[in-house]
Structures are given as structure tokens and as C-alpha cells.
Amino acid sequence: MMAVSRGNVKINIEECKGCGLCVDSCPPKCLSLAAELNAYGAHPAAYAGEGCTGCGICFYCCPEPGAITVYRMPAPRAVEASHAASV
Numbered sequence: 001m002m003a004v005s006r007g008n009v010k011i012n013i014e015e016c017k018g019c020g021l022c023v024d025s026c027p028p029k030c031l032s033l034a035a036e037l038n039a040y041g042a043h044p045a046a047y048a049g050e051g052c053t054g055c056g057i058c059f060y061c062c063p064e065p066g067a068i069t070v071y072r073m074p075a076p077r078a079v080e081a082s083h084a085a086s087v
């Protein structure tokens with residue numbers, strides 16, 4: 001079962017060269033190379049739609065500026081605070 005998503009990624013398929021570095025480096029394995037081709041004739045990276053932790057590893061290993069953007073979701077502070085108050 002995939003972990004709860006704590007992040008999201010957006011891939012600009014026309015900037016992606018399909019090198020696969022992000023796919024290999026993603027710890028929860030929520031990236032893959034798409035079956036379709038982009039304008040470069042490459043299979044661009046694609047996000048599974050869930051499981052991203054927002055770690056940013058894919059962003060740092062991507063050699064193409066603007067190909068991948070990582071969004072981190074805010075921490076669930078309200079849940080943590082109510083839990084802390086009940087113990």
C-alpha cells in the first residue's frame with residue numbers, strides 16, 4: 001500500500017528528456033516514464049498521482065531546468081496539536 005501523499009509533483013513534459021533519473025531516484029517509486037512521446041521523441045516522466053512525500057530528490061537529480069517541480073503539503077499541525085492535548 002502506498003503512503004499518504006505529503007507532496008505533489010508537476011512535470012513539464014516538453015522540457016523532460018526522458019532520462020529516467022527521477023524515476024530511479026524516487027524512494028516511494030511513484031514516478032515512471034510515460035508510454036507516449038513528447039516533441040523531443042522522448043518518453044517523459046509521469047507521476048502516479050499518489051505517494052509523493054515531497055522529499056525533492058527528483059528535483060535535485062533532474063538535469064533539465066523546469067522539467068519537474070515539487071510541492072510540499074503543509075504539516076497537519078492541527079491534528080498533532082489535538083492529539084498532544086489529549087495525552
Ligand code: SF4
Pocket residue numbers: 007008009025026027028029030031051052053054055056057058059070
Ligand atoms: S518529491 Fe520525492 S517522493 Fe515525490 S516524486 Fe520526487 S522523489 Fe518521489
Ligand code: SF4
Pocket residue numbers: 011015016017018019020021022023044045061062063064067068
Ligand atoms: S530527471 Fe528530469 S529530464 Fe530526466 S526523466 Fe525525470 S523529469 Fe525528465
